[in-house]
Amino acid sequence: MGTSVCNCKSEKFKQLELIIAEHKDQPGSLIPVMHEAQELFGYLPLEVQTVIAEGLDVPLADVYGVATFYSKFTLQAKGQYQINVCLGTACYVKGAQLIIEKVADMLKIKVGETSQDGLFSLDATRCIGACGLAPVMTVNEKVYGQLTVDKVEKIMKEYLDTVGRDKNANA
């Protein structure tokens, strides 16, 4: 197991070098490179930031600055299922607070945390422009709208069941 992780990691760093090479001479390339790097690694740990800084010839402080300024970039690994509940005002007046509390309760994690098994992370997001469907949450790229506490309970139960089954299948 240990070696396979290592190989796959170095493979990812090779891909990162390619991404950097492709963008190197474009003005304003730092953010696009970081987008692609995050897609590749799932997050932006210091070693990835260092490679980007050296590759694009920008100070590491700038890379770190950008990584921490924008909410889409994360320095910590997120869950396999990233759950984002919108707390924009349009969702808020439709009861989004109850939705996020329900999800946190079911996953037994706080907002902003990732579950210990690395399966779920829960965040409150700003308005995602789906106000017509408020209240909304997203699980990875999938959008769930017009939520109620009952509805969200059902949806989360399905995810919990799915990973429960996966675990059994692996065992």
Place this chain on the structure above:
Amino acid sequence: MEDIKILSARFGKIKPDSVEEYINAGGYEGLKKAVTMQQEEIIEEMKKSNLYGRGGAAYPTGIKWEQAYAVKKDPKYLVCNADEGEPGTFKDKRILAEDPLLLIEGMTIGAYIMGAKEGYIYIRGEYSAIQRIVKSAIENAKKAGYLGTNILGKGFDFDLHVVSGAGAYVCGENTALVESLEGKQGRPRQKPPYVKNCGLFQMPTILNNVETYSCIPCIVNVGGERYSSFGTEFSGGTKLLCLSGNVVNRGVYEIPYGLTIREIIYNLGGGVKDGKKLKFVHLGGSSGSCLPESLLDTRICYDDLKKNGLSLGSGAVLVVDDSNCVVDYLKAVMEFFEEESCGKCTPCREGNQRLLELLEKLSQGRGTLADIEKMKSIAQTMKMTSFCGLGQSAPTALVTLLKYFENEFIEHTAGKCANGKCSMNSKGVN
């Protein structure tokens, strides 16, 4: 009510990235006409159209373009602000997802006027699926000869790039957006110089909202005067409004300027949901003002709104019913600004935090009358001294809610939340 659809005419009716379907549905007529006109002539039509910037600042676009045209420096860049981050706003999303070629046509006309060779569409990171649609539309437009080199055989070149934002509300501010495009943290720049003189990569930059660019093909096509006549005397054309909150029919509506807020909520929106009563409307997004029932007959046009101390902002119309508490609602608004303040200037960085703390105090029943006065004072300081529009407008909701619902705030200092939304007495609940 005349049913005029300029921006939303093709929504849902065509394959969004198909140039052929776009043309069959009346697309590219504006660009075809524009390339037969003199640049100054087009700008003249834009001035006659009474088109005001649709992103929120409502600056007259014709004048903005006239000034940008007069700048003698090359290269010029065209940038589109598609970083639609104002809470309660989802109109640009519809254009980008359902008729992106309208925006592309508008920007291409802009490039023809300005002599720009390159343009950028800065789309918020949350709209990743939509970014793919816009990229595909750009590729198709290039293949069909409407973008790229020697457009329409007229010898002018224009290329467009899609750039993804990464989640920062402040990047909706022009200079912050330009910083972000350059690959930096999105903190606003000192103005002047304005982006029209010194913007992206320190070059003259024409920067407009998605909806603003999307109005231009029609203005060229039908002429400025005709376009203006769709709206009111001083607010030309139509506007996309985003109706959301406690209202029956939520969604994006294209309306001619001049309708009243009441007509929008009750005729188009079907009224307040679940038989509840309207408490207030939050107009123009979180940075906009809140208005009570008594102002619902205000017409949507810049003059009338201004007279009542309101502004249309991005076009968000968020309806809030009487089961909501103003303090609790404001807490949600201020949590957003506290999170999104970029931290560059003190009034915004500190002000938003302090306002949120005071609101938390109120919501826990620990607030005092002096706290309300303190909030007013902080709000005033932020409005007058913040570096950019974010900090200047962040306390607008607070100021307007205090103006119309001060009693409710005072009740909270006595430990009472009539709507039962605030936790009161329980400390540290957030």
